[in-house]
Amino acid sequence: MSTLPRRKFLGLVGAGVGAGLVGTTASGCGTDATGGGGDGGEQMQIWVLQEEAQNVAHRVALDSFNSDAEVRGRLVSTSNDGYRDKLHTAMGSADNAPDVFYNWGGGSIRSYARDDLLVDLTPHLEQDQAWKDKFIPSVLDAGMIDGKYYGIPARGMQPIILFYNKAVLADHDLQPPTTWDELLAASDRLSGNGVIPFALAGGDAWCELVWPEYLVDRIGGPEVFRAIAAGEEGAWRHPALIRSMNMITDLVERGGFGDSFASVRWEGGGASTLIAQGQAGMHLMGSWEYTNQVTDQPEYAANDLGFADFPAVDGGVGDPKAIVGNPTNYFSISKSSPNVDAALEFLRTEMASDAYIDAWLKAGDVPATTNLEARMDAAANRDYAELVYNMVVDAPSFQLSWDQAVERHLAQPMLDALAKVFLGQLDAEGFVAANENAAK
Amino acid sequence: MTATVRVAPEDGSDATAPARPVPRRPSRPATSRPSSWYLLPAALFFGVFAAFPLVLVVFLSFTSWEGIGDPALIGLDNWVRLVGDARVLDVVGTTLLLTVLGWATQTPIALLLGVWAAGPQRNRAILSSIFFLPLLLSSAAVALMWSRLLDPYFGLAAEFGPFQNILGTPSGALAAIVFVTGWQFIPFHTLLYQAAARNVPKVLYDAATIDGATRWHMFWYITLPQLRNTIITSSTIMVVGSLTYFETILLLTNGGPGTSTYTVPFEMYIRGFRSFEFGYASAIATVLVVVATAISLIIVKFSGFAKMRSTMEGM
Numbered sequence: 001m002s003t004l005p006r007r008k009f010l011g012l013v014g015a016g017v018g019a020g021l022v023g024t025t026a027s028g029c030g031t032d033a034t035g036g037g038g039d040g041g042e043q044m045q046i047w048v049l050q051e052e053a054q055n056v057a058h059r060v061a062l063d064s065f066n067s068d069a070e071v072r073g074r075l076v077s078t079s080n081d082g083y084r085d086k087l088h089t090a091m092g093s094a095d096n097a098p099d100v101f102y103n104w105g106g107g108s109i110r111s112y113a114r115d116d117l118l119v120d121l122t123p124h125l126e127q128d129q130a131w132k133d134k135f136i137p138s139v140l141d142a143g144m145i146d147g148k149y150y151g152i153p154a155r156g157m158q159p160i161i162l163f164y165n166k167a168v169l170a171d172h173d174l175q176p177p178t179t180w181d182e183l184l185a186a187s188d189r190l191s192g193n194g195v196i197p198f199a200l201a202g203g204d205a206w207c208e209l210v211w212p213e214y215l216v217d218r219i220g221g222p223e224v225f226r227a228i229a230a231g232e233e234g235a236w237r238h239p240a241l242i243r244s245m246n247m248i249t250d251l252v253e254r255g256g257f258g259d260s261f262a263s264v265r266w267e268g269g270g271a272s273t274l275i276a277q278g279q280a281g282m283h284l285m286g287s288w289e290y291t292n293q294v295t296d297q298p299e300y301a302a303n304d305l306g307f308a309d310f311p312a313v314d315g316g317v318g319d320p321k322a323i324v325g326n327p328t329n330y331f332s333i334s335k336s337s338p339n340v341d342a343a344l345e346f347l348r349t350e351m352a353s354d355a356y357i358d359a360w361l362k363a364g365d366v367p368a369t370t371n372l373e374a375r376m377d378a379a380a381n382r383d384y385a386e387l388v389y390n391m392v393v394d395a396p397s398f399q400l401s402w403d404q405a406v407e408r409h410l411a412q413p414m415l416d417a418l419a420k421v422f423l424g425q426l427d428a429e430g431f432v433a434a435n436e437n438a439a440k
Numbered sequence: 441m442t443a444t445v446r447v448a449p450e451d452g453s454d455a456t457a458p459a460r461p462v463p464r465r466p467s468r469p470a471t472s473r474p475s476s477w478y479l480l481p482a483a484l485f486f487g488v489f490a491a492f493p494l495v496l497v498v499f500l501s502f503t504s505w506e507g508i509g510d511p512a513l514i515g516l517d518n519w520v521r522l523v524g525d526a527r528v529l530d531v532v533g534t535t536l537l538l539t540v541l542g543w544a545t546q547t548p549i550a551l552l553l554g555v556w557a558a559g560p561q562r563n564r565a566i567l568s569s570i571f572f573l574p575l576l577l578s579s580a581a582v583a584l585m586w587s588r589l590l591d592p593y594f595g596l597a598a599e600f601g602p603f604q605n606i607l608g609t610p611s612g613a614l615a616a617i618v619f620v621t622g623w624q625f626i627p628f629h630t631l632l633y634q635a636a637a638r639n640v641p642k643v644l645y646d647a648a649t650i651d652g653a654t655r656w657h658m659f660w661y662i663t664l665p666q667l668r669n670t671i672i673t674s675s676t677i678m679v680v681g682s683l684t685y686f687e688t689i690l691l692l693t694n695g696g697p698g699t700s701t702y703t704v705p706f707e708m709y710i711r712g713f714r715s716f717e718f719g720y721a722s723a724i725a726t727v728l729v730v731v732a733t734a735i736s737l738i739i740v741k742f743s744g745f746a747k748m749r750s751t752m753e754g755m
Contacts, residue, residue: 081691085713092508111716115509203607203696260592262608262697270591279593408506409715420698423608 042071044099044339044346046331047087050077053295054155054288057359061350071342073100081267084108091117094336100343105143105151105330106404107411112332113145119333119340121149124348134352138398139368142327151330152347156287156365157392158326160210163289164282165275166306168195172281176308180218180247183311184254190281191255198251199280201271202261205415206403208422210284211251213324213402215244219316222397229405231439236432240316245421245428247313252422262423269296276300284310286325287388291364294380301364301380307387323391324399328368361385368392413438494729500722507716518723527699528707528724532731534614535703539682541618546678550626551671554633555663568634572627579624583691586620590692610700613693617701620688625681629674636670637663672743676736683732704728 048058058075066072076098078086087103090096091112103109112118125132132140135153143151164176172190177183187197201207216224220240227235251257258280264270272289274280276297283289293301312320331351333343350356352369358378360367366379366388379385392398403411417434420426426434501518505511522528557568574582589595592604606612644662653661686705693701695710702710704724712721 088507088713088716111506111508117508203694205696260605260608263590263592263597263605265587265591265607265694268588268591268594270593274593409717412710412714416695416699419696423698425698 042339042342043074044071044337044342045076046073046346047083047098047101048075048077049083049102050079053291053363054365056363057155057356057365060359061346061353061356064353064355065346065350069342069345071339073342073346091334097334097336099337099339100331100333100346102154103151103330103332104326104401104404105328106145106400107406107408108404109150109330109332110145111408113148113150117335118150119335119337119344121152121333124344125149128348131348131352134369136368136370136392138395139327139392142398142400143330151332152351153328153368154331154351155329155367156291156360157328157368157388158286158288159323159388159391159395159398160214160284160286160310160325161289161388161391162282162284162308162310163275164306164308165278165280165300166304168275168278168281168304169306174281176282176306177311178308179311180313184251186281187251187254187256191258195278196258196274196280197256197282199264199271199274199283200257200261201264201266201268202257202419202422203263203265204267205419205422206401207266207271207285208418209402209415210286210324211248212241212244212418213399214284214310215247215313216240217322217324217397217399218310218313218318218320219243221318222322222399225399225402225405229402231407236435241432242428245431248421249424249427252424257422262419272296278304287365290381290384294364305384307384309391319396321391321394322397322399323395324401326401326404327392327398366392410435410438497722497725497729500719501726503719503722505718507712507718511719514719518720521720522723522727527702530699531702531704531707534701535683535705538614538617538685538703539679541614542621542682543675543678545618546622546626546629547671547675549622550629550674551633551667553626553630555637555659555667557630557634558637568630572631574624575627575631577624579687580691582624583620583688586616586623586688587692590616607693608697610697613697613701617688617692620692621682621685624688625678629678632670632674633667636667640666672739676739679739680732680736683735684728704731 046058046062048055055075055077062073062075083102087098087101090098097117109118136157139153139157140149143149143153162176168190169176169186172186172193172195174186174189175182177186190197213225216238220238224235224238224240227238228241264274269292271280271283271285272292273296275283276293277300290301290305290307293305309320331347333340333347337343352367354375357367357369357372357375361375361378362380364380364384366372366385372385372389376382376385376389399405403415406414414435417426417431420434421428421431500511502513502515503511504514504517553568553571557564557571577585590597590603590607592598592606592608597603597606603612606616640663644666645658648658648662684705685703686709689695689701689703689706690709695702695706705728708721708724708728711717711724
């Protein structure tokens with residue numbers, strides 16, 4: 001192995017690899033300077049996603065922190081599509097890395113942790129037990145990499161929830177399904193009446209991934225995917241996986257997602273609008289769907305938005321209380337940051353502050369902090385907040401989304417193969433083979 | 441015609457040499473060219489932003505690199521993998537198909553529009569300035585706009601039955617990409633043709649009119665041959681542009697449905713920036729550079745463009 005001096009090499013490559021692609025990042029570089037102010041002095045950059053509904057809480061935290069801080073924080077927001085590319089490029093060069101950045105834990109920061117680019121938060125949390133106790137242990141632990149903490153929960157918990165439009169289900173004399181058979185029956189009745197049973201932004205395969213995540217867990221329990229994530233031989237061939245794929249194909253063929261789902265992109269908000277306007281009956285999606293509905297379709301969110309657990313599957317050994325999704329998002333600190341102390345202070349003082357928690361609750365999110373019962377009054381929708389909170393607290397397992405959990409180079413082939421299953425271009429066997437080939 | 445013939449000797453030694461008849465070199469270009477120093481800014485720019493990164497990419501193709509840390513040399517592994525990767529064939533096929541479709545739709549439309557817009561009429565000037573508007577928009581904005589317009593439930597597509605699921609079928613998605621890139625780039629090529637058509641000497645048409653030529657004859661026997669060099673330039677830009685085109689695919693179809701609109705640059709992006717396999721992505725990039733260069737050289741060679749013969753010769 002021969003190497004160039006790293007800094008120099010990375011700088012060169014930044015220009016090199018980027019040259020052909022640089023045009024594409026144009027849409028993803030929105031900079032949002034709020035809360036900080038450009039009044040000179042030291043600043044630390046806090047990178048977040050460009051999501052208005054959710055950045056309110058970050059601003060609350062930052063305003064509170066900036067009011068008496070020597071090093072002031074500044075939010076830099078980037079759209080979802082470009083965020084990871086931008087972050088990865090920046091993490092490659094110490095000069096450009098953000099001080100604090102938003103991430104998904106797991107695979108999204110594993111390579112940074114392995115390359116020693118992140119501040120290990122373990123000693124800080126161990127020293128300050130009161131700080132550690134403020135977060136739900138299973139969620140804090142879900143952010144661990146190789147037994148070390150690298151992230152502090154930075155927003156709501158995001159289990160995948162079966163959302164439904166109460167008015168639509170009532171119109172067709174239906175209850176939210178509690179078993180797979182009920183789900184199929186409901187799907188048939190809705191599609192028979194010209195309503196799309198399940199809204200789906202099938203133009204983005206991660207929106208489809210929620211289906212096998214739940215089905216495999218219900219049928220085979222959490223160990224099936226754990227073996228896959230660990231790269232065990234033959235893990236993809238588990239019968240639970242094959243059966244899940246066949247069930248998905250069946251649901252697609254019954255018209256469970258309508259006939260145009262493959263044209264719907266997530267970024268356009270099409271799937272969420274379908275259910276809000278009553279053109280679709282249900283939507284299996286992360287809790288962020290609720291936050292978006294509160295902002296974009298407040299009337300629907302207040303009156304007709306219902307939520308339920310994913311149904312049980314006959315003969316499945318998985319616990320019907322188990323959940324999948326994103327335990328939460330995290331803030332991590334770059335080791336190369338000149339402001340590590342300020343960043344630590346920011347995470348210590350603000351991430352479990354009452355104001356921050358209230359801001360999330362008000363936005364419809366349920367933060368991963370303990371003793372939330374006391375603050376439920378601030379929730380936009382108390383029923384919903386309690387459902388999510390109890391869902392997480394009661395869940396025997398909380399499986400991180402598959403595309404985040406597997407090694408990075410295996411995620412895209414998995415998503416591509418899944419999209420083909422939904423399109424009817426691949427069967428269960430083909431899906432398994434595609435994943436096995438990618439891992440070779 | 442300017443005929444500044446340089447007869448100055450090439451090296452200083454000749455100046456002091458005994459007077460000897462220096463044979464005139466007939467091959468010497470008759471036109472004096474500016475000093476090569478004029479090339480410097482462009483050469484520097486090209487070197488720093490194109491040639492040098494290219495060398496780095498070739499180097500990276502022999503390494504395994506996640507985008508952070510140090511690249512590890514792994515010899516020919518990426519190349520061996522590339523040759524055995526069935527998917528690469530698919531991706532190359534899609535890219536070539538898009539290139540051909542793009543060229544075949546954009547060229548005739550741009551040519552006809554350009555020739556039409558070259559006319560002196562005022563309404564044409566106004567209309568063509570409207571046609572050129574898409575030129576002002578960024579590719580990302582155009583792609584996002586069409587992505588919303590083609591939403592099956594809330595876009596224009598919803599109003600046209602057969603097009604509702606256009607992005608959800610492989611052929612529909614390809615057609616959508618051809619259409620959107622055409623919408624975006626036809627104005628540029630129209631502009632080229634408009635300028636070229638205006639340069640066609642009026643005497644040719646006058647002479648043809650006297651000879652009783654019809655409009656069609658004039659277009660076919662005068663305008664088209666006179667536009668030959670422009671057609672070649674425009675085609676080269678189109679073909680090389682299509683081979684490397686990327687934003688529309690990322691934002692409009694995201695490679696979908698399934699993987700049916702993955703092109704070589706998109707595959708490169710996915711491998712590099714989604715899978716963090718920068719070594720393999722660099723191997724794909726290298727192939728792309730070689731193929732695009734080869735194709736443009738072929739166009740130039742077989743079209744006679746290299747000879748740079750003026751269409752004004754003999755006038």
